[in-house]
Amino acid sequence: MRAGSTAARRAALAKSKPVPSAALVPPEIASATNKRCEDVLAFPAHDDHAPQIIPMGRLSRFPSLRDAIVPTLLPLLGHKSPSTRSRVIASLKSGLLAFFDEQSSGDMSPNDIDCDTISRFVWWLDRVVDDKAALSVGVRRSYLGDARMVLEPVSRETGNDRLAEAIREWPENPWPDAVRPSRELKTVPDAAAMSKLLRHCRDEIERRIEETEPLLAMFEAGDASDRLVAKALMLRELFIAGRAADPDYNVTDEVNAHCSQHMAHRFRKSFTPGAEELMPFIVVLLHYTRFNPAVLFDLRLSDVRKNSLGNAHRIVITARKRRPVDTWQTASFAIDASSTNPARLLDFLQRWTAIGREVVGSELYFVARGASRFGEIGPDIRNKGGGAIAGALTRMIKSAKVSNIPMKDMRKGVLDLVHLATGDTESVRKTGGQASQQVVIDHYRSHAAESRDIEMLARAAEERERWLLSDGRIDARKLPEKSDRSAATPGFSCLDRYASPMPGQKGQACHAYGQCPICPLAVMDLTSERSCAYAHLLLDAIERSFDGEDALSAGAYLGIWLPVAQRLADDWLPAFTDEARALAKKMDLPPLPEIE
Structure with a gap:
């Protein structure tokens, strides 16, 4: 492993005393973890995993500024994702x-940063190279905003008046006209x-559960009458003892030392699943829960509970979505006897991965079982088994003889079906648990x-136009x-x-x-009680047009509405089925607008 790599730095630091806050790593550790011996920042990661190591880079060239910024980084960035x-920091x-x-x-200190410095910084962001902007508007906004975010707590902690004034006068958005x-x-x-x-996946799951369920039951009962179960009971104790003595203990060597090749293969499939065996369960649960892959991989036993009310039983899944401020994705399902019910899948997974x-x-x-040891797939699939997971998915897709479907797109596919069914972005947001509709539009709209x-927008515009041209008589809002x-x-x-x-x-x-009855392009569902009721209401509206001060003139009636009334009475209404006419009499619909 390369001495200066992130993995090497993380591994070396993990063996040292955990860093309690964002801090400079001690020089002796810096020398061991970074071949250039540059300063690095260490943040404690989530759930007591190894600290996150970030090289200081240019910040090391300004010791005074570095010493002012570093103590403020933990409260500023400690709760945010790696x-x-x-x-x-980049x-x-x-x-x-x-x-x-x-x-x-030379060196820079907080006292050297004032309003003039920030103005020159904005000018520098706007610089032109080879007749075009050196930085895009998005990058400029990011650099300016992140600089303020880092310097603001420094101004509070140091009490520096010049920097505090620069923060107060900080330009909010020098590029307001740029189009997103x-x-x-x-x-x-x-x-x-x-x-x-x-x-x-369903077929693979059913086959796997059918083959493995009896062995797991014997294993949990401590029944060593089966040779494979006896080996599993023995190997579990060896694994636990070996891992306690050596964190890098190789479980594969232990299995090969005690099992024949055939027995080792059966043991791995039945008691220590790898990414290949877990993949059908992952795909089906992604489809059911609509979780992000990283959220599903971070699912804990405590995130799942079962609720009962009388004879109704449900499983409720509440999983953490790691973000700068942690949010939660939830899913709930009725528990039934189907082969891929989430409750059944999670119960089996809990037992299957127990060793x-x-x-x-x-x-x-x-x-999952890796090449030589067990490991969490974990929330960060790029660093924890991402390659194995991606390879397992590719092989399963190939065996299923379907086109490539990236794991990150499975959630998008389910949410697109929600949009297809509802046509409503808010329904998609509620189903997927996104923070806002803008997130759906930016990341999930196909x-x-x-x-x-x-x-839908064009239809709404058209309906408004018809509403205006008809003086409010055609109002789609009043229809189902x-x-x-x-x-x-x-x-x-x-x-x-x-x-x-x-x-x-x-x-x-x-x-x-009102003139549809005499139009050759008009059609009606003659089995619909609602259509029959509307036809009667239109005839009533024509008859009402003779009453009151706004009664129709004889010319308007004879020239326009008499043919409509005759066509309704003679052709349309008699054509409805007896059942439609009977049900139409029971409907309570508001009168139609007046004709003119």
């Missing part, structure tokens, strides 16, 4: 510190391919979802959500609203309210 810490190095590097020949770049629309898995993959979890002292469901959104809104009169459907032969309708969506 990736956020890395991003902020932004500080490439932004403010790079500017200081170019502008200053549109994000690339996401691709989602093909529904047919995803269905085929899920069927393949690995006991050896490493983990509370996670997904503890090409198809965008097209559906545009269609799933009703046909193509025609200008409730109860009717239109074959082509843009080709209406009615006078004055050319070139627009037809708004000839």
Whole structure:
């Protein structure tokens, strides 16, 4: 392993005393973990894992500034995710510190930072190289915002008046007119391919549970009458003792020393699953829960509970989503006897991974057998088994004979189906547990979802136009959500609203309210009681038009509405089925708007 690599630094530091706060690593550790012997920052990671190590880089060139910034970093970044810490410090190095590097020949202190310094920093961010901006607007905003975030607590701690004034006068957004770049629309898995993959996973799960369940029952009961179970009971004790004596204890060597090749293969499949064996369970649970992959991999035994109310039983999953401020993703399911019910899958996983979890002292469901030892797949799949997981998924997809489906896209595929069913971004957000609708739009909206959104927007604009042109008589808001809104009169459907032969309708969506009965493009569902009721209400509206001060003139009645009334009475109403007419009499619908 390369001496200067992140993994080497993390491993060396893990064996040292845990660092209680964001701090400079002691010189002797820095020498062992960084071949350039540069200062590094150490943050305690989540759940007492090894501290996160970040090289100081340019910050080491300004000792006075470094000594002022480092003590403030724990309260500022300690609760944030490792990736956020890395991003902020990288932004500080490439932004403010790079500017200081170019502008200053010596040390910098907080007292050297004033309003003029920040103005020159903004000018530096705006610099042009080869007739084009050196930095994009997004990068400029990031560098400026992260610099303020880091310097603000420094100004409070040091009490420096010049820096405090610079913070107060800090430019909020020097680039207000820049248009936010549109994000690339996401691709989602093909529904047919995803269905085929899920069927393949279901078959694998059923086969695995059928083969392994009896062995697990004997193992849990301590029944050594079966040779394989006897080996498993013995190896568990050897694993625990070996791991206690040596953290790098090789479980594979232990298995090979006590088992034949065939027995070792059966033991691994039945009692110590690897990524390959766990993959069908992972895919099905991702589909059920709609969790992010990292959230599912971080699922703990304590995150799952079962609730009962009378004869109704449910499983409730509440998993932590690691973010700068931790949030939670939840899912709940009725417990039934189906082969892939989440309760059954999680119960089996808890028993199946028990040896690995006991050896490493983990509370996670997904503890996998690696090449030589057990390990948590964990929340950070890039650093903990990500390669094995990706390879296992690729091989399973190949065996299922479906097109490639990245794991990160499975959640998007499920949420796209929610959008297809509801057409509502808020429903997608509630289903997926995103913080806001903007997150859904930025990260989960597919090409198809965008097209559906545009269609819905166009439909809403068209309905408003018809409402205005008809003086409020055509009001889609008063119709049931799933009703046909193509025609200008409730109860009717239109074959082509843009080709209406009615006078004055050319070139627009037809708004000839009440005249559908005499239009050749109008159709009705003659088995629908609602359509029958609306036809009666239209006839009532025509009859009411003779009453009151606003009664129709004889010319309007004879020329326009008498043909409509006759067509309703003679053709449309008699055509309805007896059942539709009987049910229509029982419906309580409000009167239709007046005709004119």
